[in-house]
Amino acid sequence: MKKIFTLVAVSVFFALNAQQTANRFFYELTFKPKKDSAKLEKVMTVLDISKDKSIYQDYTGIAQDSIIVAAVKKMETSGVFVDIMKMVKMPKFAYKVTKAYPTMKETYVDRISNKYFGYEDDLKFNWNILSTKEKVGEYNTQKATTEYGGRKWTAWFSSDLPFADGPYRFYGLPGLIVKVEDEGKNYSWELKGNKKIENYSELTEGEKMLEKYGMSSAVNIISKDKFEKSFDNFKADPLAEARPYMTPENMSRKMPGSDVTMGEYLKNQEKMAKDFFNANNNPIEIPAAKAKK
Numbered sequence: 428m429k430k431i432f433t434l435v436a437v438s439v440f441f442a443l444n445a446q447q448t449a450n451r452f453f454y455e456l457t458f459k460p461k462k463d464s465a466k467l468e469k470v471m472t473v474l475d476i477s478k479d480k481s482i483y484q485d486y487t488g489i490a491q492d493s494i495i496v497a498a499v500k501k502m503e504t505s506g507v508f509v510d511i512m513k514m515v516k517m518p519k520f521a522y523k524v525t526k527a528y529p530t531m532k533e534t535y536v537d538r539i540s541n542k543y544f545g546y547e548d549d550l551k552f553n554w555n556i557l558s559t560k561e562k563v564g565e566y567n568t569q570k571a572t573t574e575y576g577g578r579k580w581t582a583w584f585s586s587d588l589p590f591a592d593g594p595y596r597f598y599g600l601p602g603l604i605v606k607v608e609d610e611g612k613n614y615s616w617e618l619k620g621n622k623k624i625e626n627y628s629e630l631t632e633g634e635k636m637l638e639k640y641g642m643s644s645a646v647n648i649i650s651k652d653k654f655e656k657s658f659d660n661f662k663a664d665p666l667a668e669a670r671p672y673m674t675p676e677n678m679s680r681k682m683p684g685s686d687v688t689m690g691e692y693l694k695n696q697e698k699m700a701k702d703f704f705n706a707n708n709n710p711i712e713i714p715a716a717k718a719k720k
Contacts, residue, residue: 449477449627452603453486454594454616460519460707470519472616474594477627481526481592487518489631506683519707524596531591531598535654536646539661540668543644546651552599554582564618566605576712578609595711614711665700666693 452474457467471486522537536545552573559570561583568583575596582593586602593604594616608615628635634644649657660667678690 447477447627449475449624450590450621451475451624452594452621453619455619456594457612457615457617459613459709462709468519471619472520472594474592475624475627475629476590476592479528481528481590482629483524483526483595484522485518485520526592526598533596534646534648535596537658539657540665543646544654544657545646545648546654547648548596548651550596552597554600556600563605566618568605569602571600578611578613578711578713580607580609582607613709662701662704666697669693 454472454474456470456472458470459466460468471490473484473486473489475482522535525534525536526532527534533548533550534545535548536543538544552575554571554573557570557572561568561570563583563585566583566585567587568585571582571584573580573582580597582597582600582604583606584593584600584602584604588603588605590603591600592598593600593607597604597607603618604616605618606616630644664670666673673690673693678688678693680689681687682689682692
């Protein structure tokens with residue numbers, strides 16, 4: 428009996444320790460999607476910091492997890508097709524940036540067609556830490572500047588938050604970056620809050636559900652040059668991989684439990700993808716500057 432109790436206790440110990448927790452920091456991103464427009468847009472993004480890494484991404488998808496899961500379960504039970512894309516809001520930014528601790532090697536990941544691709548980068552920031560201090564929201568911060576991606580950046584970091592990390596690809600200051608923006612205010616992140624996530628999972632419930640249907644979340648690591656070329660090709664023709672299967676017979680078929688044909692559905696998906704890519708012609712990293720790296 429004692430041996431059984433000991434075995435159960437050990438099992439519970441390892442199960443509890445296997446449950447990962449993370450600190451989720453919410454950053455409001457204010458950005459200018461078009462170069463020649465004064466219009467600004469806002470989106471909430473998150474930086475999840477766990478024991479061995481951080482993950483930065485748009486919060487839009489995470490916030491709609493329950494909607495996606497409910498819709499997929501409804502399709503499973505009814506057998507009737509539900510166009511989930513009409514039910515949810517598309518994220519402004521679909522990529523993820525992971526920083527491995529303690530090396531801070533970055534992995535930039537995005538979906539190209541139906542697979543995830545990424546590249547690794549040993550990015551180093553040359554920060555100039557200034558004596559200027561100011562309050563940003565509820566945080567006591569200090570000013571620092573750097574240049575990256577063809578833009579000049581100003582950051583405010585707080586040593587009260589003991590993480591040498593920050594939103595997007597920024598890191599390397601003696602405290603969490605609370606705010607960072609470029610000189611022209613094309614992109615500006617500001618910390619708006621944080622919370623602890625128990626039983627943290629790197630995958631959203633929506634991503635787990637997609638895995639169930641064969642859309643793997645595994646990341647194919649390739650070179651940066653190959654990634655950028657593949658992504659440019661994908662933006663030019665989002666349905667390139669599907670075209671060999673887009674026969675007249677397949678395109679005329681109805682989606683399960685729906686009057687929508689496969690052709691109509693794919694045409695709508697192509698339009699949504701192109702609208703998504705064309706909505707932002709003012710990238711964070713200026714292409715000419717990236718080419719010089």
